[in-house]
Amino acid sequence: MIEGVSLRKVFKIGILGRKKIVAVDNVNIKIKDRETVVLVGESGSGKSTLGKLLLMLLKPDSGRVYFKGVDITDLNQRDLKKFRRKMQLIPQNPEDALDPRWRIYDSIAEPLRIHKLFDKKEEEENRVFELIEMVNLDDELLNRYPHELSGGELQRVVIARALALNPEFIVCDEPTSMLDVSTQASIVRLLLRLQRKFNLSYLFITHDIELANAIADKIVVMHRGRILSEAKHRRKIIL
Amino acid sequence: MSLKKEILSIEDLRVVFKNPFKNVAAVKDVDLKIYEGEKLALIGESGSGKSILALSVLRLLPKNAESSGKIIFKGKNLLELNESEMREIRGKQIALIPQNQASLNPVLTVGFQASEPIFHHFKVNKKVAFDKILKLFKFFKIPENRAKEYPHQFSGGMRQRVLVSMGLSTNPDLILADEPTKGLDFTKKNKIIEIFNKINKTSLIITHDLHFAQKISDRIAVMYRGEIVEISSSKDFFCSPLHPYSRGLLNSLPSRGLKPIKEGRRKYIKGCIFRDRCDFSYKRCRIKPPLLNVNSSFVRCWLYD
Amino acid sequence: MFKTFSEFSKTNFKKIGVIFLNKTAFIGFIIILTITLMGILAPLIACDPYEADISERLQPPSLKHLFGTDELGRDIFARIAHGAKTTLLLALTISLLSMIIGSIIGAISGYYGGKIDDLLGRIIDTFLAIPEFVLNIALVGVLSAAYSDSILNIVVAIVLTNWVTYARVTRGIVMSIKEREFILCTKALGAGDSWILFKHIIPNAISPIIVLATLNMGSVVMTVASLGFLGLGIQPPTPEWGQMLNSGKNYITTAPWIMFFPGFFIAISILGFNMLGEGLRDVLEKRNIKY
């Protein structure tokens, strides 16, 4: 599905970029079709940066990213837009993942509008309703603003939005670390169900080892920007 | 258990927020005792009223909140004390270890800030206060030579240790810690567990992290939508939880099957507050259950009547 | 079904309600409204502000002359009311112009960063190094040597220094919005720069800018009045509060009302704008808190 080869990313911070942080250092990672690769590691070890590099939300300083064998590393904004439909991001903090001034309906419809998928309002509306049903939300929420929803509901909206373009690969960046245990369980189960239904591949970032054990096909441990170990795993939760 | 001396006793506490549109009770009918020397973990999902409960003990609630009931600390009802009497208790007898990091002042050195409570409450000079805090820093493995640095030069876990030292510095009788592990990854969490096991103080520790609660507490109180639904010893709670909500919480842990509690209607309900999500609810649950005594535990559920 | 989305929803009603529930904003709003009405209705409610009647000079407040008369026998109430129009119009024009110029420059520099941003940073630092009012005086001086239109001179002089505030604040706001997670998410969906700038960043930056503009109106009123007091502002006989204050200073012991009323209105309109701004800030920026 997606492959990163000798990826490296250095952040320059401070005045005139005097201080350098090697966030990702010569990392090779490969995620196969329908696979859940769980990326664990302490905070600051470069997990999010690696996720963003694979999605080309950051440009690597060196190394290549291949999506289904196509090198997407040097594409410009317009060419990349086609690939963006196939890969998505579910971020850590659902409270900040949606524009606070947009109604939930508009936020879910936004990807459809960006890619101009539908001409008629009606078609767009049907798709939004279809998506909201997929993540088990009440359509009454569509008319509300993000601050009027709970964390779990927001994360479902974020998932619905990420699914709008029929992606094949999703980076889930600690999608449940801000949620309560019970909400975490239902969100993770939802992600697993969707994975089976749409044959999705996940890069699932977390620092909860038990959660990793429950859902991973492969566990990759990161430390200070490097991959420390990589092991096949058998998931404990089978739907 | 009953032989132990209670240090704080909360009776029939109720906290109501007055809003322009409606009044919301954030804490309802809470009865809770904390015994000398124990560590009590208060767990529950976010928004269940844990922080508000702790703040009402210190009388630090937002202005639009009103509390009623009794909070007895050393024979005095804290809700009836005036502000200057309260200031004597805050920080000196009951210390709050606030939620992570942000509560440190960025323009003061950590050592100076941490020594402030000693300086205020014991009227010693700054040097003595500073030396005292250095001892505590040593105990929690904060290098002495870093006491003159600023909070931003510290990592998240170290800042947490500074807050703990600061809370302990006045040798309080009771510690209230609000979510000490929030936002920390597992290595840092383990360090915090180590620290809390090192502290020999009566403490109320608020957390939504069940694993953390298990590692550090003697007893567990479970809060749900402003009410306390179960109080059990830590051992009992993790082997055989009583309340259906407690069971649901444990079953949703990744290591125990990742099974969520079913969703509810989230509206105001009469009777048992968990009724809309409970698998066992029956006719009787339309009346609110009292806090029932089962063996050495308490549970607010009709199944145990 | 779609009608419900365009409907004015319950939450919108709530928001408007909150503005009136916020005491500070409400009092500020009433003050500004009163002064504005005075300015608009001046020709109807007050007599001619230019009509001098020497026989009526230095009269204390009475029913005939509500606020008394000045050293030339002109009705002070009439001059205050007409002055309100001048002052408010000036403040509005200056704030709007500086807002438009400043926030566009600030937004571009905050969003794109790089060289443009470095340049803007330098300019802002330079302006911040010189006290704004001193710069205003200098600019008015230079301009009035070249052009005789005092109103235009004041507008240009104040806008030239005032836009910097907007640029600085907008730049900061835009930079902080740019770092938020929802912008990253929108990028991940495939949105380009202009989509993100116009659909997300600018709409989110607008409410703090409106708050700033309201607060800024107060300080512009102050600057205009100060220039007037120094004789650098609107030239007599056009009524203007600062200039009225100046002309009354020789009579402070014998006819204190000449100074009192313009001073009072300058103070209260600044207070009004500040209260409205602070109140709006509470309403607009704390909206993310759940009820």
Ligand SMILES: Nc1ncnc2c1ncn2[C@@H]1O[C@H](COP(=O)(O)OP(=O)(O)O)[C@@H](O)[C@H]1O
């Ligand atoms: N935009 C950025 N600018 C500068 N440094 C950054 C930026 N993003 C991340 N970093 C740094 O890179 C390192 C890795 O960060 P990150 O990938 O977020 O780690 P993780 O997700 O594992 O917690 C950290 O030291 C962080 O401070």
Ligand SMILES: Nc1ncnc2c1ncn2[C@@H]1O[C@H](COP(=O)(O)OP(=O)(O)O)[C@@H](O)[C@H]1O
């Ligand atoms: N300032 C406030 N005004 C109104 N309601 C509030 C305020 N602070 C908290 N609440 C309400 O009180 C409840 C309990 O909050 P809190 O004690 O912070 O929860 P927890 O700490 O368990 O996550 C929440 O439902 C919240 O909406």
Ligand code: SF4
């Ligand atoms: S009282 Fe009834 S509804 Fe409430 S928890 Fe017990 S069984 Fe469930």
Ligand SMILES: [Mg+2]
């Ligand atoms: Mg991260």
Ligand SMILES: [Mg+2]
């Ligand atoms: Mg809390």
